[in-house]
Structures are given as C-alpha cells and as structure tokens.
Amino acid sequence: MSSLFPEGTRALVTGASRGIGAATALALAEHGCDVVLNYRSGADRAEQVAERVRALGRQALLAQADVGDEEQVTAMFRRIRTEWGPIGVAVLNSGVTADGHLAAMSTGKWQQVVGTNLTGAFLTAREATKQMYAGGGSIVLIASTSGIAGRAGQANYAASKGGVIALAKTLAHEVAPRGIRVNVVAPGFIDTDMTRKVPPAHLKEAVQRIPLGRTGTPDEVARAAVFMASPAASYITGKVLTVDGGMIPD
Numbered sequence: 001m002s003s004l005f006p007e008g009t010r011a012l013v014t015g016a017s018r019g020i021g022a023a024t025a026l027a028l029a030e031h032g033c034d035v036v037l038n039y040r041s042g043a044d045r046a047e048q049v050a051e052r053v054r055a056l057g058r059q060a061l062l063a064q065a066d067v068g069d070e071e072q073v074t075a076m077f078r079r080i081r082t083e084w085g086p087i088g089v090a091v092l093n094s095g096v097t098a099d100g101h102l103a104a105m106s107t108g109k110w111q112q113v114v115g116t117n118l119t120g121a122f123l124t125a126r127e128a129t130k131q132m133y134a135g136g137g138s139i140v141l142i143a144s145t146s147g148i149a150g151r152a153g154q155a156n157y158a159a160s161k162g163g164v165i166a167l168a169k170t171l172a173h174e175v176a177p178r179g180i181r182v183n184v185v186a187p188g189f190i191d192t193d194m195t196r197k198v199p200p201a202h203l204k205e206a207v208q209r210i211p212l213g214r215t216g217t218p219d220e221v222a223r224a225a226v227f228m229a230s231p232a233a234s235y236i237t238g239k240v241l242t243v244d245g246g247m248i249p250d
C-alpha cells in the first residue's frame with residue numbers, strides 16, 4: 001500500500017472503536033499514519049482496532065474520552081501532546097442518534113445528541129486546531145446527509161450535523177492562513193451499528209431511493225475521509241463531500 005501521508009504523521013480519530021471510525025483509523029494506518037484511537041465506552045473493541053493498526057506496522061494509542069465533556073477532551077489532547085507530540089490529522093467522527101419526531105422530543109434527547117455531535121465537534125476541533133497551529137494539518141469532520149437535506153425523525157441529529165457543517169466552513173476560513181485545512185464528509189446510509197437501530201421497513205424504503213441501490217460500507221466512507229485528510233486534497237478546504245450512493249441532490 002502506497003503512503004498518502006508523510007512518514008510519521010500522527011492522526012487522531014474520534015469514535016474509533018467501531019463503524020466508520022474504526023475503518024478510518026485502519027485506512028489511515030494503511031496509508032502511513034500512526035493513529036490515536038478515541039472511544040467512549042468500547043475499550044475492548046478499541047483495543048482490537050489498535051492491534052490491527054499495529055499489525056500494519058504503525059503505532060496506536062488508545063485515548064478514552066467523552067467528546068462532549070470539556071475536561072475529558074482537554075485532558076486527552078494534553079496526553080497526546082505529551083506522549084506523542086502534536087497531531088497533523090484529526091478525523092472527528094464520534095456521533096450518536098436518538099431519533100423521534102420533534103413534537104414529542106424530550107429536551108434530554110435533544111441535548112444528548114447535540115452535546116455529543118455538535119459540542120463534541122466544537123471541543124475536539126478547537127483542541128485539534130491548537131495542536132496544528134505551529135505545523136499545519138488537516139481536520140475532517142463526519143457530518144451526515146441529514147444535516148444537509150433533513151430527515152423526518154431526526155431533528156436533533158440533523159440540527160447537530162448541519163451545525164457541524166457550518167462550524168467546519170467557518171473554521172476553514174479562520175485557520176487557512178495557518179496551513180490547516182478543514183473539510184466535511186457527509187455519509188448517507190452506511191452499514192454500521194447506527195443504521196442497525198433504524199426500523200427495517202424504514203431502511204428498506206430509504207434504500208429504494210438510493211440511485212446505487214444499496215447502503216454504503218464503512219470502508220467507502222473511510223476512503224473519502226482519508227482522501228480529504230491527505231495531501232492529495234491539498235487545495236480543498238471548507239468543502240462537504242457526500243458519500244451517499246447519489247441519494248441527495250447537490
């Protein structure tokens with residue numbers, strides 16, 4: 001496998017214990033990065049991903065932290081800087097859903113999703129940016145087509161992901177002079193634990209409206225995230241790349 005990244009590039013992936021985050025961590029390792037694997041509660045699964053990163057000849061560092069918790073996030077970044085030095089790549093991927101129609105949505109469900117997806121993106125992007133100030137870098141935030149087109153039953157989630165897109169576009173302007181690029185990958189329906197929570201009838205109906213006629217794989221999102229993070233995308237910043245089988249219009 002050819003290296004897309006300079007030797008020794010240190011990358012952080014949040015939510016790397018499973019799904020899209022695990023696939024992205026492995027893809028970054030395949031392309032030459034050492035990887036910090038953040039997770040919230042899945043220590044065993046994160047350790048399994050770390051073993052696979054090491055089997056690819058790269059270093060792996062496990063970093064437990066709830067991305068929505070400011071103290072935990074700052075402690076995680078302090079530890080990364082102390083043990084490894086500053087990161088050059090951050091894929092901010094952690095996310096949750098708690099679906100339901102807005103009229104019946106509790107404030108708790110709203111805050112849970114916005115707290116992890118949007119506040120988590122803010123906190124981790126802020127700390128990643130600070131680590132990249134001196135040497136430049138690249139940040140990729142994982143949003144969702146729900147944050148662009150909306151989706152019934154996902155007001156909290158769609159609002160959080162729409163916010164992530166606006167955050168990324170703004171941050172891209174702020175940090176471009178420091179040699180930091182900021183982009184978004186917006187997946188459609190991807191086969192992970194998250195979509196396994198969608199009622200089968202809803203998923204079947206949604207897939208019928210996907211031009212490519214199927215859900216995507218975590219690897220297909222990982223490849224897009226790696227491209228956006230890598231020097232191959234050196235003239236791309238503040239952009240959203242949808243990975244959705246053609247589901248939503250531009």
Ligand code: NAP
Pocket residue numbers: 014015016017018019020021038039040041042043065066067068093094095096116120142143144145186187188189190191192193194195
């Ligand atoms: P997943 O399989 O449910 O995995 C979620 C990951 O996020 C896990 O590693 C989990 O860690 C981590 N996580 C959750 N809350 C966290 C927190 N507070 N702090 C730190 N880590 C946390 O989800 P996925 O499908 O791979 O989704 C990854 C990203 O893609 C999310 O942002 C999601 O919104 C987005 N996305 C997914 C789809 C899809 O169809 N799957 C579509 C569009 C966008 P633990 O295992 O330790 O809990």
